[in-house]
Amino acid sequence: MASLLSAVPPGELDVATLAEMHRIRWWHRIPVGVDSDGRTVYTPGEVRHGPDGGDWPTTRFGLPTDLSGKTVLDIGAWDGFFSFEAERRGASRVLAVDVSQERGGNWGGTRGFNFAHRLLASRVEFQPISIYDLTPETLGQFDLVFCFGVLYHVKDPLRAIEAMASVTRHVALTETAAWENVRDQRQPLWAFRPGFDGDPTNYWYPTCAGMEAAARFAGLDASRLVHDSGSRFTLASARSEDSLTLAYGTDVPSAAPFRPRDPNAIGHRIARRLLGGRGVAKSD
Numbered sequence: 001m002a003s004l005l006s007a008v009p010p011g012e013l014d015v016a017t018l019a020e021m022h023r024i025r026w027w028h029r030i031p032v033g034v035d036s037d038g039r040t041v042y043t044p045g046e047v048r049h050g051p052d053g054g055d056w057p058t059t060r061f062g063l064p065t066d067l068s069g070k071t072v073l074d075i076g077a078w079d080g081f082f083s084f085e086a087e088r089r090g091a092s093r094v095l096a097v098d099v100s101q102e103r104g105g106n107w108g109g110t111r112g113f114n115f116a117h118r119l120l121a122s123r124v125e126f127q128p129i130s131i132y133d134l135t136p137e138t139l140g141q142f143d144l145v146f147c148f149g150v151l152y153h154v155k156d157p158l159r160a161i162e163a164m165a166s167v168t169r170h171v172a173l174t175e176t177a178a179w180e181n182v183r184d185q186r187q188p189l190w191a192f193r194p195g196f197d198g199d200p201t202n203y204w205y206p207t208c209a210g211m212e213a214a215a216r217f218a219g220l221d222a223s224r225l226v227h228d229s230g231s232r233f234t235l236a237s238a239r240s241e242d243s244l245t246l247a248y249g250t251d252v253p254s255a256a257p258f259r260p261r262d263p264n265a266i267g268h269r270i271a272r273r274l275l276g277g278r279g280v281a282k283s284d
């Protein structure tokens, strides 16, 4: 894989540029240059995705290692980490879309994206478009579509997923917060939890099976679980098995589904401790 610095201009960042960077409110930590000692400078975001690990390593999101010649759409790109990462992995065209005009609130607007774009001398395109308004007539189709951390923010996720699928030629990667509080994760459910986690822009939380069912309904018939931590997961939803092979070769990602802890097991442990080691009957 290309080195992390391959897309970073070799020049050192001057004081004025560093000051400009620190005036922006960032979510992503994006490598944008080097300091006077030659060390990589990252934008001061809250979450680090680097291929070197970080809080949420890119492996959680299912990006193919090599995107040479592929076209990519990044929905809800925010500061643009995944768009720039797709470009770094060789994508021939990357379009980033977001609704985050400079509106404050939870999301930081496009200042971060524009700053990183300039420093990386990036060719990533940006359009201020909502996921609902994606159509093949206006945008064409993209080999891969990224939709990371967006679906719980839309009031009508099925309409959003249908629009996303309409511009997906091969694979849509959706990363989302999950509904983990069900015993059987194979149930295709979506929980409506407006304002969950203290965020008034949060609405819907699927199980993995719920997301897979919605993707299938929208015409993306072949899904693979890429990552599942219980509270979040990533699903690769493709037009067909051939589309998965086209995106990943023989290295199609596949994760084990999260297994919720048996609440009885926890109850039994506590009860055993309280009873001084004596066993209790299991109810289920």
Ligand SMILES: C[S@@+](CC[C@H](N)C(=O)[O-])C[C@H]1O[C@@H](n2cnc3c(N)ncnc32)[C@H](O)[C@@H]1O
Residues within 6 Å of the ligand: 075, 076, 077, 078, 097, 098, 099, 100, 107, 129, 130, 131, 132, 147, 148, 149, 150, 153, 154
């Ligand atoms: C939690 S952030 C995720 C940012 C980035 N994709 C990531 O995973 O780090 C949610 C993003 O979705 C965007 N968003 C919210 N509603 C949207 C919509 N209707 N269409 C497109 N993007 C939307 C927000 O502006 C914000 O940039």
